[in-house]
Amino acid sequence: MALENARISSAIVEANEYPDLIARYAIDAVPKIVINDRSEMLGAQPESAFVAQVVESAREAAPTPQEP
């Protein structure tokens, strides 16, 4: 997905090596996907569901239009 859009970055994290991240993201099973530190998905995801969640997260991250 990172290859498709420069605004998207993607990190694969070996969870066992970072106990602080296990605590921060409450990781008790893998794979766990965390998007923008907000939405989470647990377990391997079908491509369409994963992409939909990324697009949704981008929408949530977009600045809300200012009232005139």
Next chain:
Amino acid sequence: MMLSEHDRKRVQQMLGGMVNPVRLVFFTQSLGCESCRPTRQILEALAPLSDKLSIDERNFVLDKEAVGRFGVERVPAIAVVAGEDDTGIRFYGAPAGYEFSALIDAIVAASIGQSGLSDASRTQLASVTSPVRIQVFVTPT
């Protein structure tokens, strides 16, 4: 990491699909990083398997410019760079097991500039206009 002869051939075959050069920017430090050394060993085993693959080692403590430019937060870290373009793909931790095959896949995909996603997914992703940071937590097995 020692690659078996069988694995070495398999990886070499996969990297044979590379078209454009890919640089792995490897962030490491000498103290307080248990998995930095195994990570270097894995990358040193990988590099000779394709003349289109290079390793660019950076000191996480000293090279603040690169750390900032690639937004690297911890070590060991690998940033995947295709030609001169940062792909935004990162690997944290020693790339063994699952991470290893994901790294090989990322190298080849970055090299050919194709994500392998469906046309429908690509269209949806093209519409993204805000930053999205995906983290996928895995374990080696």
